[in-house]
Amino acid sequence: MSDKYLTVTEVADLLGIREENVLRMAQHGVLPQPVTIDGKPHFAEEPILCRREEEDDAVPSAGVYLSAGEDFCYFKVVKATHTVLYKNWPFAAFTLWDGSLHIRPWLTHVVDDLPDHENILLSCEDANVPEVRLEDLPEPNSIVWGYRWVGQHDLADVAVAPTVKH
Known part of the structure; x- marks a missing residue:
């Protein structure tokens, strides 16, 4: 298992999403919870790369959040x-x-x-x-x-x- 961690920007680039969506996805359990390194959130590299591979196999790999009040669905x-x-x-x-x-x-x-x-x-x-x-x-x-x-x-x-x- 890799001990490498990715910044929010690196995760956003890998997944092809906006940086603000990275933390939102983690908050709602779509991505793993980040760890704090030097006061900034970082994500373990391996689960992010696995997710990217899964999405590469999807047809298509895009997603959308729908909300009702404070509840979100992906x-x-x-x-x-x-x-x-x-x-x-x-x-x-x-x-x-x-x-x-x-x-x-x-x-x-x-x-x-x-x-x-x-x-x-x-x-x-x-x-x-x-x-x-x-x-x-x-x-x-x-x-x-x-x-x-x-x-x-x-x-x-x-x-x-x-x-x-x-």
Whole structure:
């Protein structure tokens, strides 16, 4: 185990985030707690490098904090990779860091119904993602065809992919 410690600036550079977010992430348990060296916070190098490697494997590795009062939640941001039209409605196809494919309504929102995964923020900001037919995609791990608050057809239709007929 390495005994090397990194400054807040070095951690921010390694993780590609702003310096003020480094301490905020440590405060909320996303990063390990810093130790004080010469009156300034420092982070053990090994856990930071491990986190960077994990994020390099993620698709994508960005994240966002959402707050309600003093409570904060951290969500990894996953971008839509394809648009799928179903009954004339756009849906986002996206891949998680484990390679699993999922389909949800085309809408930037927190996705909290992923089987066996943590919640994510699905980003549908990029309108230039390629459109594909459902049949042209590999078998998705999960599909949700609509939400009541979106006003889409088949509102209650939630299906795990193997039971979905293409």
